[in-house]
Amino acid sequence: MSDMNRWLDVISIDHIDPDTGACALVDGTQVALVRVGEGDTVYAIANRDPFSGAYVLSRGIVGDATGAPKIASPMYKHSFDLRTGVCLDDPSVRLPTWPVRVRRGRVEILLEASLHAAA
Amino acid sequence: MTAQLAPTVLVVGNGMVGHRVVEELASRGLTRTHRVIVVGEEPRVAYDRVHLTELFEGKQASELSLSTRDQYEAWGVELCVGEAAVHIDREARTVRTRAGDRTREISWDHLVLATGSTPFVPPTAGQDLPGCFVYRTIEDIEALRAWPARVGVVVGGGLLGLEAANALRGLGVRAHVVELAPRLLALQLDDQGGALLREKIEALSLVVHTGTTVRRIEPGDGRAGVGRVVLASGESIDADVVVFSAGVRPRDDLARAAGLEIGPRGGVVIDERCLTSDERVHAVGECVSFRGGTFGLVAPGYQMARVVAATLGGEHARFDGGDANAKLKLLGVDVGSFGDHQARTPGARLVSFQDTRAGVYKKLVLSPDGKRLIGGVLVGDASAYGALAAAVASGTPMPKRPEELILPAREGGGGGLGVDSLAASAMLCSCHNVTKGSVVDAIRERRLSVVSEIKACTKAGTGCGSCVSLLSDVLKLELTRAGVEVANHLCEHFPASRQELYHLVRLHGLRSFREVLERHGQGSGCEICKPAVASILASAWNEHVLDKRHLPLQDTNDRYLANLQRDGTYSVVPRVPGGEITPDKLIAIGRVAQRYGLYCKLTGGQRVDLLGARQEQLPAIWAELIAEGFESGHAYGKALRTVKSCVGSTWCRYGVQDSVALAIRLEQRYRGLRSPHKLKSAVSGCARECAEAQSKDFGVIATERGYNLYVCGNGGMKPAHAQLFLTDLDEQALVRAIDRFLMFYIRTADRLQRTSTWFATLEGGMDYLRSVLVDDSLGICAELEAEMAAHVASYRCEWAEVLADPDKLRRFRPFVNSDATDPSIVFVTERGQPRPARAEERAADPEALP
Structure with missing residues (x-):
């Protein structure tokens, strides 16, 4: 894998329902793509729930905690800040996150060193 | 001007x-x-x-x-x-x-x-030494806190003195309390009350000296500041801090x-x-x-x-001297004193209760004719303070046996002076002069549902806070009267309780989370309010939970109409009404399990649980089950689960009614009904109760003359016996009673509140429930029945609908951009069946965090 950062086209935004997550397989890594609202706001966070070890985070409920966008794991309901990956119930735990952009209706994720560090 | x-x-x-x-x-x-x-x-x-x-x-x-x-x-x-x-x-x-x-x-x-x-500092030699403090202002507290100390003497054993002793204790200082009077809280308590309080305080390692004073304060050896405190009794305490809190001038x-x-x-x-x-x-x-x-x-x-x-302002107003009522928590001990607590009224009668084992002392002072309460003391348990103090102020007549007001509540006994017995003129909050009548008016007119709203509207409870529990009782009573049950705000997004939202959803015909949020909430929602509102919408309108606007609201299991297991797979439970199943259908379930490699387990609700299904397998599994005549069992929902039964009079030598047939009819009537929590039921064909109906949210036991209906029981973590609600009903009356009961529960319970905990919050208990659901005291029974009729008529199998809708089906793909299967799901075989591989049985998880 090259060291250069590159934006990778993943999926049409229409394939992610508003205010839900969807799991994408990006270079073998399970990434939860979480769409907040009905627009182009999408976050990418690891799909693996660190408390159960199950790959389920994308199936959680999307919401906010005092304005901070978050997703709650469906397993034991731990919430994670979508911007930072920090677990709101246990800030010592932090999940990998990746930059995301939406171009002409396509969701793109920035693969950089951190992804491979995590993967 | x-x-x-x-x-x-x-x-x-x-x-x-x-x-x-x-x-x-x-x-x-x-x-x-x-x-x-x-x-x-x-x-x-x-x-x-x-x-x-x-x-x-x-x-x-x-x-x-x-x-x-x-x-x-x-x-x-x-x-x-x-x-x-x-x-x-x-x-x-x-x-x-x-x-x-x-x-x-x-x-x-x-x-x-x-x-x-100003704090009163009794003239004492050494009172100006560094390390002597008073206890009055934030600056005093900050100075005290900055003074390092190990042992402290508090001068004064009144309210302020005990507060100061508590503060010292909080600083890790061993505190001595010195009180001139023969008992603590001399102004608020009598001798017994003071003695009990002393005992409780001494158990906290505080040292109490009564009937003595501080004679002098001496400096310590080699240190500027307090070093020793000598009492009038001759005793000397090596202390390095002194707090004067012997009253004010x-x-x-x-x-x-x-x-x-x-x-x-x-x-x-x-x-x-x-x-x-x-x-x-x-x-x-x-x-x-x-x-x-x-x-x-x-x-x-x-x-x-x-x-x-x-x-x-030109109004006519008079100060009448106020009252010296007080309710406090001192060093963790509840203390209350009100009215003529020292019984100074000539001819006053006393009723007292003392339990030194439990650490409770209560005294009522009655008027000479014994008809009115004129004062009292409570130590150790001051829960009755609000009602009793208000009874003094309003002259509420005493019950025949006033001792009932202070004796420990007996199982099932009413006990206590309920807020219901207080006159509208009774003063609930003497800090702000708020009567019960004005609180009740505020609750009714402004539709208040939580104590904080009462505080905001009436100011009651914002002074010393001693009346807050009373406000909560009044609120509870009023809301219960209105057919609403008390609860806190749902979460940060909704300053309303579940029952309020349910009411608003029904009243305004709200059909989506967005409408509810825009009208009654803020922010974007969370894992608390979204499923709660989803449940309300489902109870009220019974639209498909995976419709586009409802999908993002669904909790873990509802989101995939299956039960999430620890490895991320799901379990599938087809409905088996009443637990009756043909051999063909049993075989069909077995065939499906074989084909998809599912682990099989019989449930406690007389069904078969199929575990280990990947999310993408769920639609295919259900397509086969539905083709074999099954439908969703709603094992994944906060909804009606099963109505189990014994074989009943058809086979059993002892059965008196056909429990299986009734269970099937009940299960088919209420299937798909979403509610604040799961609902379980059972029908037993005779009093031997083989179906365990008395451990269910609603349970039926057959009698020679019909059916007895039990409600509000459950098994699980906190088992609760169901209670007998109605007896000897025919089937029509039984169904009507259950219709009303379930819809009343759905209407008034808090989120995730089982029927037994809901029942515990109903003031008046079973009598109240009967008055609402049988005598129709709230005039809502026709509504409740109509709501249930609407649910029954709108039932559809959720899984059959998913299979018919490509948009819903696509959401079961594991990856939005790939047809791969999830490599993290690994099974091993145990006792001839698959089970999730444990960590040591699988290759290292590449994504496990360090």
């Missing part, structure tokens, strides 16, 4: 009562018609002195603040803190003030003295110098209008003398503040 022409009211003192004067003026609009100036010598806006000790429990000084400069500005009141009044000129009607080295004269038309009190020096009349024990003399000997000078709070007495509690001061504002 220009500012020059407006009469000037100058309030001297910005303590709790001085601040209250301003609030009372503002609430009457007098801050618009008068120029109001406030000077206060402390460097900050008025704060809650009653709760000073909370500074030791992590509270910030700012959190005790009662108001803000902005609020004063909004009122149009000139607030000058850090400015002390030093001289009153009654002739010229001016007050000279000093702030730092600046002085000025302020003219006034009406002067209100709210100068408060009115601060009347300004008034005295101005020639105003002073009371025999100090204090500016006031009359019932809170006027001093000068018609233009009022005085309020702890600086006054009224009928020869002084004050040390805030509630009478608040009453005076109201009288002053009313008088200035």
Whole structure:
């Protein structure tokens, strides 16, 4: 894998329902793509729930905690800040996150060193 | 009117009562018609002195603040803190003030003295040594906190003294309490109460010395400051800090110098209008003398503040002396005292209860004829304080056996003086003069549903806080009367309870989370409110839970219409109504399990659980099950689960009714009904109860004459026996009763509240439930039945609908951009069936966090 950062086209935004997550397989890594609202706001966070070890985070409920966008794991309901990956119930735990952009209706994720560090 | 022409009211003192004067003026609009100036010598806006000790429990000084400069500005009141009044000129009607080295004269038309009190320091040798403190202001607390100490002596065993002892304890200081009187809380308690309190306090490693005083304070060896405290009893304590909290003295020096009349024990003399000997000078709070007495509690001061504002507004108002009622938690011990607690009324009758094992002492003082409560003392359990104090104030007649009011509540017994028995005129909050009637009116007219709203609307409960539990009782009673049950706000996004939202959804025909949020919430929602609203919408309208607008709301299991297991796979439970199943259908389930490699387990609800299904397999599994005649079992939902049954009169030698047939009919009637929590049911064909109906949310036991209906039971973590609701019903009456019961539960329960916990919150218990659901005391039974009829008519199998909708089906793909299967799911075989591989049985997880 090259060291250069590159934006990778993943999926049409229409394939992610508003205010839900969807799991994408990006270079073998399970990434939860979480769409907040009905627009182009999408976050990418690891799909693996660190408390159960199950790959389920994308199936959680999307919401906010005092304005901070978050997703709650469906397993034991731990919430994670979508911007930072920090677990709101246990800030010592932090999940990998990746930059995301939406171009002409396509969701793109920035693969950089951190992804491979995590993967 | 220009500012020059407006009469000037100058309030001297910005303590709790001085601040209250301003609030009372503002609430009457007098801050618009008068120029109001406030000077206060402390460097900050008025704060809650009653709760000073909370500074030791992590509270910030700012959190005790009662108001803000902005609020004063909004009122149009000139607030000058850090400015002390030093001289009153009654002739010229001016007050000279000093702030730092600046002085000025302020003219006034009406002067209100709210100068408060100073701590009383009994003349003691060594009282000026470093390490001696008083306990009055935030600055005092900060100084005390900055003084390192190991052992402390608190002079005074009254309210303030015990607060100070608690504060020392919070600092890790071993505290001795020295009280001149023979008991603690001499003003509030009698001997028994004081003795019990002492016992409880000594159990906390505090040392109590009563009937003695501090003779002298000596410096320590080689250290500047307190080192030893010698008591009049001769005893000496090696202490390095002393806190004087032996009561307060009115601060009347300004008034005295101005020639105003002073009371025999100090204090500016006031009359019932809170006027001093000068018609233009009022005085309020702890600086006054009224009928020869002084004050040390805030509630009478608040009453005076109201009288002053009313008088200035031209209203007729009289101060009646207030009461010395008090309810506190001192060192973790609840203490309450009210009315004539020392039984000074000639001929007063006493009823008391003492349990030194449990650490409870309660005393009622009754009028000579025994018909009215005139006072009382509570130690160890002050839960009845609010109702009893209010009963004293309103003259509520006593029950035949007043001892019932203080005896420990018996199982199932009513016990206690419920708020229901209080007259509308009964004073609930004596800090703010709020009667039960005005609280009830506020609840009804403004549709209040939580205590914080009552506080905001009526101010009740915002003073000393001792009436808050009473407010909550009144609220509960009112809401219960209105058919609503009490609960807290759902979450940060909804300042409303589940039952309120349910009501609003029904009333306004709200069909989506967005509509509910826009009208009644804020933010974007969370994992608490989304499933709660989803459940309400499903109960009310029964739309498919995976419809596009409902999908993002669904909790873990509802989201995939299956039960999530620990490895991320799901389990599948087809409905088997009444637990009756044909051999063909059993075989069909087995075939599906074989084909998809599912683990099989029989459930407690007489069904078959198929585990280990990947999310993408769910639609195919259901396609086969539905083809075999199955439908969704809603094992994944907060919904009706099963109605299990015994074989009943068809086969059983003892059965008296066909329990299987009835169970099937009930399960088919209520299937798919979403509710605040899961619902389980059972039908037993005779009193032997093989179906365990008495452990269900609603259970039916057949009798010779029909059916007995039990409600509000459950198994699980906190098992609850169901209670007998109605007896010998025919099937039609049974179904009607269950319809009403379920819809009433759905309408009024809190989120995730099982029927048994819901039932526990119903004031009046089973009698109340019968009055609502049988006698229709709320007039809602027809509605409840219609709501259930609508549900029954709209039932559809959720899984059949998913299979018919490509948009719903696509959401079961594991990856949105790939047809791969999830490699993290690995099974091994055990006892001939698959199960999830344990960590050590699988290759290292590449994504596990360090």
